[in-house]
Every structure is written in structure tokens, then in C-alpha cells.
Amino acid sequence: MAIAVQIPSPLRIHTQGHETVLGQGQTVGQVLDDVTRQFPELRQRLFDGNQIRRFVNVYLNDEDIRFLDNLDTPVKDGDQISIIPAVAGG
Amino acid sequence: MVKTTLVRGLKCRLCGKSYAQEPINFCSDDFGPLEVDYDYAAIAQQVRRQDVEKRPFTMWRYRELLPLDGEPTVGLHVGGTPLLPAPRLAEALGVRRLWIKNDAVNFPTLSFKDRVVAVALSKAREFGFDTVGCASTGNLANSVAANAAAAGLRAYILVPAEIELAKIIGTQVYGAHLIRVRGTYDQVNRLCTQIAFKYGWGLVNINLRPFYAEGSKSMGFEIAEQLGWRLPQHVVVPMAGGSLIGKIHKAFQELQQLGWVAPQRYRVHGAQASGCAPISTAVKNGWDTHRPVKSPQTIARSLAIGDPADGYFAIRVIRETGGWAEDASDEEIAEAMTLLAETEGVFAETAGGVTLAVARKLIDQGHISRDEEIVLCITGNGLKTQEALYGVLKEAPSIAPRLEEFEQLLEAGQSTVAPVRLADKQLALVQ
Numbered sequence: 001m002a003i004a005v006q007i008p009s010p011l012r013i014h015t016q017g018h019e020t021v022l023g024q025g026q027t028v029g030q031v032l033d034d035v036t037r038q039f040p041e042l043r044q045r046l047f048d049g050n051q052i053r054r055f056v057n058v059y060l061n062d063e064d065i066r067f068l069d070n071l072d073t074p075v076k077d078g079d080q081i082s083i084i085p086a087v088a089g090g
Numbered sequence: 091m092v093k094t095t096l097v098r099g100l101k102c103r104l105c106g107k108s109y110a111q112e113p114i115n116f117c118s119d120d121f122g123p124l125e126v127d128y129d130y131a132a133i134a135q136q137v138r139r140q141d142v143e144k145r146p147f148t149m150w151r152y153r154e155l156l157p158l159d160g161e162p163t164v165g166l167h168v169g170g171t172p173l174l175p176a177p178r179l180a181e182a183l184g185v186r187r188l189w190i191k192n193d194a195v196n197f198p199t200l201s202f203k204d205r206v207v208a209v210a211l212s213k214a215r216e217f218g219f220d221t222v223g224c225a226s227t228g229n230l231a232n233s234v235a236a237n238a239a240a241a242g243l244r245a246y247i248l249v250p251a252e253i254e255l256a257k258i259i260g261t262q263v264y265g266a267h268l269i270r271v272r273g274t275y276d277q278v279n280r281l282c283t284q285i286a287f288k289y290g291w292g293l294v295n296i297n298l299r300p301f302y303a304e305g306s307k308s309m310g311f312e313i314a315e316q317l318g319w320r321l322p323q324h325v326v327v328p329m330a331g332g333s334l335i336g337k338i339h340k341a342f343q344e345l346q347q348l349g350w351v352a353p354q355r356y357r358v359h360g361a362q363a364s365g366c367a368p369i370s371t372a373v374k375n376g377w378d379t380h381r382p383v384k385s386p387q388t389i390a391r392s393l394a395i396g397d398p399a400d401g402y403f404a405i406r407v408i409r410e411t412g413g414w415a416e417d418a419s420d421e422e423i424a425e426a427m428t429l430l431a432e433t434e435g436v437f438a439e440t441a442g443g444v445t446l447a448v449a450r451k452l453i454d455q456g457h458i459s460r461d462e463e464i465v466l467c468i469t470g471n472g473l474k475t476q477e478a479l480y481g482v483l484k485e486a487p488s489i490a491p492r493l494e495e496f497e498q499l500l501e502a503g504q505s506t507v508a509p510v511r512l513a514d515k516q517l518a519l520v521q
Contacts, residue, residue: 009287010118045119054379054402055104055121057280064276064397067384087116087123088296089225089279090331090399 003031003075006082007042014041023081028060029071031081046083055086096136097157100300101127103403111159113217113292115299123399124300126157130347139319139350146170149205149308155344156209156308157301163215164241165208167197169308173316173465178433183450187463189322190430191313193470194438198236199260200471201229201439202309202334207237209305210294214243219292223247225282226295227275227330227392228257229439229470234294235266246291248278253391256474274386276397295331306334310341313465314351321345321354323462326449328441328469329360329369329415330393332404338467339407359457360408360415361448363388363423363440369401370415370448373408380405389420389478390440392470414457418447424482426450427472437472445469 002022007015015021021039023031036043046056058065059082065073075081100109104122115124137154145151149169150162172192180188193202207230214222223246224234231247238245247261251270261268271278286296294302314321321342327335339358345351362370365388368380383396398404408415418426423443430446431437438446445466452458472479489495 008283010114010116045121048120053121055116055123057397059280062277064382064384066382084280084283085116085121086397087121087399088283088299089275090295090333090395 001026001075001077004080005031005035006080008083008085010085011042011045011083014045015039026074027071028058028065028068028073028075028081031075032058032071057084057086058082059084096129096133096154097159098127098129100124111157113214113219113297115297123403126300126304128155128157130344134348139348142315149208149305149312152308152311155304155311155341157304158209158212159216162208162212164211165198165204165237168204168208169196169312171196171312173313174434174436176434176466179430179446182429182433183453185453185458185460185462185464189313189317189463189465190434190436191309191316191465191467192436193309194436194442194468194472198240199229199232200474201233202306202467202469203229203233204237205308206230206302206305207233207294210292210298210302211237211241211243213298213301214292214294215241217292217298220244221246221289221291222294222298223282223285223291224294224296225249225275225279227394228253228261228474229392230295231266231268232257232260232474235261235264235268238266239264246285248282248285250275250278250391250394254475254477256476260474274384275395276382279395279397279399303333303337306337307341307344309334309467310338311345313338314342314345317465319345319351321351321356322465323355324357324359324413324458324464325467326359326361326445326452326458326464327467328390328393328445329362329404330395330398330441332360332369332398332400334467334469335360336400336403336407339411356411357413357458358407358411359413359448359452360404361445362415362417363390363393363444364417364419366390366394366396367417368396369398369404370417372401372405373415378402378405388423388440389475390423390444391475392439392441393444414452414455416448416451416455418444418451420478422447424478427479428482430468431472436468438468439470439472439475440478441470442466442468442472443478 023035102117147170366386380401386394427443
């Protein structure tokens with residue numbers, strides 16, 4: 001199952017300019033693993049080891065995955081994952 | 091004034107990677123927050139404490155420690171708010187030396203946000219933006235709208251749909267494009283991040299955030315100068331995104347580094363509302379990182395940020411200075427708002443109620459010693475959050491314009507708008 005992952009503009013340099021890339025998997029983590037296999041430069045920017053970096057927020061559709069099951073959150077056809085920098089607001 | 095050389099650029103707070111001064115807020119390597127990198131040696135050479143003292147009493151008297159290349163062009167009259175001795179409140183709390191830093195009377199929009207906006211919009215002009223904006227819980231919306239209007243900048247302002255009426259009117263009146271988003275502040279914030287990428291506008295707390303946040307330091311500089319160039323032993327700061335508390339700490343650090351104040355131990359304490367307390371919960375549980383709150387529920391709407399961008403750093407500052415954090419219920423917040431008003435004549439918004447209610451808890455718990463000097467940071471004005479006191483204050487009695495009706499009222503011991511306990515005191519004086 002291919003899930004769309006939205007890439008914020010500052011990271012598109014690592015996705016050959018693509019705003020949205022597709023990843024395979026049953027969970028958010030698997031999809032991101034697949035995407036970062038295709039675009040290895042993304043890996044170290046999004047992950048610290050196996051964890052999402054502290055100042056990276058990941059959303060499944062409109063929900064922050066920290067309110068779901070984090071990287072283990074299951075995905076289904078038509079879902080969209082967004083990566084949004086966390087350093088904003090206040 | 092040659093100022094360009096005082097700012098080296100931006101620097102990632104996590105990995106230290108350097109960037110030129112640009113409208114960006116995070117590191118492209120690890121998403122860490124970017125912070126202004128100053129040349130303190132050059133600052134120390136260029137300005138002395140005596141020079142600062144000769145300047146007008148606004149936030150710009152500390153301009154070498156604020157990140158502009160040229161002269162400020164927006165918010166020239168911001169800051170310079172009173173540091174009030176608070177003896178009657180001190181007595182009520184059972185402490186000896188208490189001060190209120192009163193940003194409820196900041197100009198032009200009655201909150202500390204005028205400080206950050208003055209820097210952000212001056213910087214926006216340096217970058218050449220003609221459209222600015224923000225994600226806000228209300229106070230920032232008011233300040234961006236007013237200061238953008240005066241500067242002739244177009245403003246797009248996004249807020250959660252359910253904020254106080256005064257904050258909506260106090261944004262629209264300036265001609266800003268106000269958009270009410272059906273969602274939490276964190277959802278508004280996320281939307282604004284997407285807007286900033288797409289439209290290339292100067293959003294003060296998104297892509298201008300490294301510069302914007304520095305404006306808060308001026309509150310710390312003023313506290314130290316108003317105390318006679320020294321630091322208080324305790325400062326209690328409300329926390330929403332968790333930025334202000336870190337910047338007050340940074341201000342105190344910079345003043346020590348420049349030798350403008352003597353090095354002194356101080357503790358920085360954080361205050362949140364119980365209905366949205368990710369940072370104080372983390373402090374109390376010994377966590378390094380906050381856990382976000384999905385649906386904040388508090389009358390302190392200006393503090394209702396469930397996923398504070400600077401939560402991690404706020405926790406560190408509190409821990410490193412030996413401070414603590416607490417949170418206050420809606421009832422405690424409203425009660426503290428009336429206590430502050432009745433004892434010191436300061437009508438603070440709900441966030442001020444949070445700060446005072448938490449200060450009282452920290453004193454009672456022993457985190458703040460009763461003999462030591464305390465500064466409470468009051469960041470917003472009560473006229474903007476009057477809804478919070480509906481049902482808390484008694485309805486004022488209404489009489490015909492006849493002396494006997496007035497006297498009947500006195501005899502019945504009726505209070506006017508003030509709660510009963512003070513009305514009794516007032517009556518005792520009259521009789």
C-alpha cells in the first residue's frame with residue numbers, strides 16, 4: 001500500500017524537489033522507513049537513531065502521531081503523512 | 091550607529107550549525123531551533139551600562155542586545171513598563187520582598203507581546219517583507235495587528251476560533267486580516283507553518299521566530315535595571331510556548347556576562363494552568379521532554395498551548411537554575427486575579443492569575459523562601475479577559491438616586507463590585 005508523505009519545502013532538496021513522495025508500509029514508521037530508503041539524505045534529518053527527532057512533528061492526516069500510536073500507528077489507503085517542523089509559535 | 095557587526099548570524103541550538111541572518115526558524119540538518127548568535131566582545135566594546143542609562147526608557151535602550159542591523163522602525167515606544175513594589179500582596183502571601191513587572195500596561199497593546207513584535211516587525215522590514223502575520227492565542231494577534239498597521243504592513247493573523255471577544259475586536263480594529271481557525275492553538279500553529287513555507291510571508295513566530303523571541307529579553311533587562319542593576323533571587327514566569335522564561339534567563343545571563351550586574355544565584359520558576367500544563371507536569375515528574383496536551387481546557391486561553399515549541403528548553407532552564415513549576419486551576423486563577431487587583435491595583439489577565447496563583451503555591455511548598463526577593467512577571471491586561479471573572483464578582487447593587495437607599499445598602503452590609511471581604515473592611519473605615 002502506497003502512502004503519500006508530504007515533505008516541507010526546506011527538505012525537498014533531498015527528494016529531488018518532490019513535494020509529495022510515496023512510501024510502502026502498514027504503519028507510519030514503515031512508510032517513513034521506505035521513504036528514507038528511497039531518499040537516504042532524509043533519514044538523518046528526520047531520525048535520531050530509530051526515533052523521530054525532538055523538533056520534528058509527524059502527522060497522520062490531521063492528527064499528531066504522538067496522540068495516536070507514534071511510529072506504530074497503522075495506515076490505510078488514502079492516508080497522508082505530513083512532516084512539519086515543531087519549532088514554531090508561542 | 092554601526093550595528094551590523096554585533097550579530098554574527100543564526101545558530102542551531104542543538105548542533106551549533108551556523109546560518110546567515112535569514113527568515114528561517116529551524117536547522118535544515120536536525121530541525122533544531124535557530125537562535126541569534128551575538129558577538130558579545132564587540133557589544134561590550136560598543137556600549138556601556140552608563141550609555142544605556144542615558145537613553146529613553148523603552149526596550150530599545152538595550153538595542154545592542156537585540157538583533158537588528160539598523161535602527162528600530164516598528165514599536166519605538168514599547169517596553170519601559172513599571173516594576174512595582176507590592177507590599178500589600180507581599181503581606182497577603184507572607185513574603186518580605188515582592189515586585190510586579192507590569193507588562194499589562196505595555197504600549198501599544200497591553201501585553202509583553204509588544205516587545206517581541208517590535209523586534210520581529212522591525213526585522214521583517216529589514217528583510218523587505220510587505221506582508222506579516224502570526225499564529226496567536228490573542229495577545230500576539232493584537233500586537234501584530236496594531237504594530238503592522240502603524241508600520242503600513244499587511245497582516246494575516248490566525249487564531250483559535252474560541253478566544254476572548256476583546257482579543258478578536260482588538261485585532262480587527264487595526265484592519266488586520268483575522269482568520270479564526272476551528273481548532274486548537276497547536277493546529278493553528280501547524281497551519282501557519284505551512285502558510286509560511288508556501289507564501290513567503292514574514293510570520294513573526296514562524297520564520298521570524300529567532301529574532302522575534304529575542305524581544306522578550308528586554309523584560310529581563312528592565313527587571314534587572316529597575317532593581318538597580320541587580321538580579322532578583324526568584325522570578326516567576328507564565329509559560330505558554332515556553333519561550334519567555336528562557337529569554338528572561340538569557341537576559342540575566344547576558345547582563346552578568348557583560349558585567350552590568352554582579353553574578354548572583356537566581357531561580358526561574360514556571361507557571362501554567364492546570365488545564366494545559368505540559369511543561370509544569372514534566373518538571374514535576376522529572377521528565378526531559380514535555381508530553382503534549384491534545385485538548386487544553388482552561389480560562390487562561392493565552393497560555394493554552396498544548397505542544398510548546400520551547401518546552402524542552404523551559405524545562406532545562408527551570409532545572410538548571412534550581413527553580414520549580416506548578417499549575418493553577420480555573421478557580422485559583424480567578425481568585426488570584428482578584429487578589430492582585432485588590433492588593434496592588436493591578437488588573438492582570440488570566441495569565442497573571444496563573445502566575446500569582448503558582449507563586450503562592452511555590453511559596454507555600456517552600457520552593458520560594460519567604461525571606462528572599464521575588465519578581466512576578468505579569469504579561470497581559472485583565473481588560474482583555476473579562477469573561478474569566480463573570481460569576482466570580484458579585485453583581486453590583488443598583489439603587490435609586492436617593493440617600494436613604496444608599497444608607498439602607500450600607501446597613502445591609504451590601505458589597506458593591508468588590509468581593510465581600512474587602513467591602514467589609516471598607517465599611518469599617520466608613521463607620
